[in-house]
Amino acid sequence: MVIKRERTDIRQRQIIDAAGNLICKYGSEHLTVKKIAAEVGISEAAIYCHFKSKKEILSFMLSHIEAVLLHDISRDRFGAKTVTLESIDKVFRKHFSAIGKRKGISFQVIAEIISLGDWNLNRQAFQMIERYISRLKELLSEGIRNGAICKDIDLDASATLLFTFIQGLLNIWALSEGSFNVVKKYEAIWKIYRKTIAIP
Numbered sequence: 001m002v003i004k005r006e007r008t009d010i011r012q013r014q015i016i017d018a019a020g021n022l023i024c025k026y027g028s029e030h031l032t033v034k035k036i037a038a039e040v041g042i043s044e045a046a047i048y049c050h051f052k053s054k055k056e057i058l059s060f061m062l063s064h065i066e067a068v069l070l071h072d073i074s075r076d077r078f079g080a081k082t083v084t085l086e087s088i089d090k091v092f093r094k095h096f097s098a099i100g101k102r103k104g105i106s107f108q109v110i111a112e113i114i115s116l117g118d119w120n121l122n123r124q125a126f127q128m129i130e131r132y133i134s135r136l137k138e139l140l141s142e143g144i145r146n147g148a149i150c151k152d153i154d155l156d157a158s159a160t161l162l163f164t165f166i167q168g169l170l171n172i173w174a175l176s177e178g179s180f181n182v183v184k185k186y187e188a189i190w191k192i193y194r195k196t197i198a199i200p
Contacts, residue, residue, distance in 0.1 A: 012050050014040050016061040020105045024174075028058075028112035058113055058121055065106045066128040072098055073135055083142035085149065085194055091139075092166075096186045099170060103178065107170045133163045140197065149197050158197055165189055 018039035022031050033054055037044045051057045071077075072095040078087050099106060110129070113121050137159035143149035169189060173182045 008050060011040075011042075011046075012060065013064075015047060015050060015057060016064055019057050019061060020109050023112045024103070024105055024108050028109075028116050033057075055118065055121065058116075058118075059124060061109060062113065062121070062124050062128055065109060066131065068102075069106055069132055070135055073132075073139065082146045083139055083148070084146060085143065085198060088139055088143060089190055089194070092186065092190065093183055095166075096183045100173075100178070100182050103174075107167055108174050111171070129163070133159050136162050143197075147199070150199050153197050162193065165193060 015036060018036050019031060022035055022039055026035075031054065033044050033047050036054075036057070037047050040047075047057075051060065073091055077091050077094065110125055114125050137155050140149055140153070140155055140158055140162075144151050144153075144155075169182065169185060173180065173185070
């Protein structure tokens, strides 16, 4: 069998995509370099040309997930000059739609990696979640400055609650194997959350 040689960045992406799929199918404790290689269709030795170990694959995967998630809710996704409740809602509809297309793999992988109990990976996952919540906090803060959100809300608590509802909803959706429309469910929850932060 002739294995096609790919550019490093392409092969690395194939490897982390394969690892993510395997984690969602079997759990992180059953993830092995051998299984990843079989999923990609390359040899184990070829994996080690790109990553030193399984942990390095998982670390790289976390970095990739962070970049994707933060891009989903980045300021340049708004289109509008000012952040309003409507523009936040629009961005999060897109966010959930994108996560749905990715089959919720991002949050499942984070949960699975945390379950491994590796201190360094857990620390990386924690810092990634902190940066995600910080970005949510920035959006809410902009909404306050623009007069769309009540200035008396607890920003830390509100951003953490928003993250919790995002992760919780996606966990339920993933466990149900995508049995419901995640965007529509988001819309229903957003209406409740919106009432807690909007100016009366």
